[in-house]
Amino acid sequence: MATNSNSEYIYMPGGGALGCLVSILWFIFIGWWAGLIAIGIAWLLNITIIGLPLGLALLNNIPMIIALQPPTRVVVTTQEAGNIKTFTSGLNQIHIVLRTVYFLLIGWWFSALWLLIAYLFSATIILMPIGLLMFRFAPFVTTLKRY
Secondary structure (H helix, E strand, O other), X not given: OOOOEEEEEEEXXXXXXXXHHHHHHHHHHHHHHXXXXXXXXXXXXXXXXXXXXXXXXXXXXXXXXHHOOOOOEEEEEEEEOOEEEEEEEOOOOOOHHHHHHHHHHHHHHHHHHHHHXXXXXXXXXXXXXXXXXXXXXHHHHHHOOOO
């Protein structure tokens, strides 16, 4: 028996959840120093094998710590036989084995450079939007995690 199913996918980027002004004020008063501390702790954890998962999780949440930018959500609405089902999930991720190889070969050093440049950009008023956008891509640069 075939069912007639319609699905609608809505991508909800997390960057505008609180507004640009709130993100900038958070960065100016809290994000710049809290983010720097979080980056330092994450890299110290990444040196050890035991702390690596926690360090990567911390690096993957840098956009939230620095500028209150939550992850992108996917809202899926499905209608089957008159019933409407809605659920929320994150973005599809690249396979964990590929992400691990990428982190070991490229991500650990490239993300350090990326985060340093983003931090320097964010310290200026003119380049702050580019720096905050770079922080948004920090999880992808580090571990290929889609945020």
